[in-house]
Amino acid sequence: MSANPKKAVLYRIVSDDHICPFGIKSKDLLERKGFEIEDHHFTSRAETEAFMKEQGVETTPQTFIDGDRIGGFDELADYFDEETGKQTGTTYQPVIAVFATTFLMALAASWAVAGTLAPVTALVWFVGLNMCMLAILKLRDLFSFTNQFITYDLVGMRWVRYAYIYPFAEALAGIGMIAGVLSPLFGAIAFVIGSISAVSVIKAVYIDKRELKCACVGGGSNVPLGAISLTENLMMVVMGALMVVGLV
Incomplete structure (x- = not known):
């Protein structure tokens, strides 16, 4: 690993009741891109709602790179020009x-x-x-x-x-x-x-x-x-x- 690794901050839900799949996918994508992740877990609905209100967002996870909010998993995939694998429109x-x-x-x-x-x-x-x-x-x-x-x-x-x-x-x-x-x-x-x-x-x-x-x-x-x-x-x-x- 380089002396100054790329760093990202990730906020996601990891509680006894729910582990957000998009949070896991965001973490995996960041790791594959060589980022050192500061991984913050929300363990209750109250924590999640307080964070969303503070940031003015409606969903989690949320990723920050170099202090800039990238967004959820879809926005993170767009940031890296990666396909999400989500099916849209007609498909065979x-x-x-x-x-x-x-x-x-x-x-x-x-x-x-x-x-x-x-x-x-x-x-x-x-x-x-x-x-x-x-x-x-x-x-x-x-x-x-x-x-x-x-x-x-x-x-x-x-x-x-x-x-x-x-x-x-x-x-x-x-x-x-x-x-x-x-x-x-x-x-x-x-x-x-x-x-x-x-x-x-x-x-x-x-x-x-x-x-x-x-x-x-x-x-x-x-x-x-x-x-x-x-x-x-x-x-x-x-x-x-x-x-x-x-x-x-």
Whole structure:
């Protein structure tokens, strides 16, 4: 360390009830930038409010460098020209995360069972695992999912109960694909719900030209309704049809 290290003063909440995550991130960023930190902890709400009133700020943490107040974590990241990692606007990140993870899981399961990469088996498991994971994301907040889903699904907007049934049907069909049992039944479920969703996406996005958020990863997501959603639906349709006719 140099004889005159860079110094920063950080004020953050560290109490028995709450440890501010942005305070931890501010401290980590300052350390990565080589700063010696004078770390002040607020252990009560009264201390925090007194500090905010004195400084004329509405949030903590607050960082000071060379006597100048930089601000909270977002302002500190801007100061160092760093990305915060916060998601803003539309993003495909949740869908990419699901597709990539389930693809690798399918390959791993295929290798574990067969001792080799069996392409057809891995593909079936990929679609099945993908459906199951997406169903889980929907089921964790079924109310929010249905609110988003019924704005574009052709059946859901006419029969709301279908929106509540859909994630369970998706999970059931996915589990059936993975298990490899009752293929005509589970394939038919995947084919029907996938077909309805595919037609709904085509109408909403490509015919009506509506800009909507996709409910595929659960309600409240910022994933745009469009090509990715349609691809997911078409995978269900194709795999369901193959299962019904006994080709997988």
